[in-house]
Amino acid sequence: MNARANTPDQINADGSTAFHLKRACNGCGDLLGDLDDRDVDKCGNLADARAECPNCHPLVDLEAKGCRTWHLTRRDLGSIDDAIDQYGIYAKGYWEDIDGKLTVTGLRIGAGNDRVVAKFGDWIIRHPNGKWSTHPAPGTGAATP
Structure with missing residues (x-):
């Protein structure tokens, strides 16, 4: 291109x-x-x-390999949570203390050591093998495996 x-x-x-x-x-x-x-x-x-x-190109490659992706925003939290539930995976809001107040800052996917946390702005990725990972919003750090 x-x-x-x-x-x-x-x-x-x-x-x-x-x-x-x-x-x-x-x-x-x-x-x-x-x-x-x-x-x-x-x-x-x-x-x-x-x-x-440069930030989103890896997502296009993952989608071409059969991955399903969602961009997590406050507005889409409920619908993404519902979509993940359809796979039989436990998901719920991820809460953090912000200035002394508990606030939802993302979505927790799965339970135990295999859980993945996506923050607002991150992309959530479901791989064809059923594994979950995230791709961070620009400037926020590294993706989860």
Whole structure:
């Protein structure tokens, strides 16, 4: 895939600013560069740009290998918990003390030593062999195995 241009904003002589629209990764939201023809298909649908993103590219590879992925957000916590329950796996909110108050900060998947904890912003991955792992949100650290 061709590298994207990343045209900087330019201040015009009259003081106005000329800019190019930027494409963000539809997985994590990081900016990828200038918007171009590859971003919209012939029907006008926005294309999946995750394969271009350094953070989300590994997820695209995992999905191609048969993994199921979910992006964990506060809004999607309940539906992801329900989806994981459908696999017969115990899942519930993960609570932490934040400034002296117990707060849900993610989702705990499984029990015992094999449990996986995903924080809001992380991606949850179910591998074809039934194992679970996470892919961290950008800038938050390492993924779980």
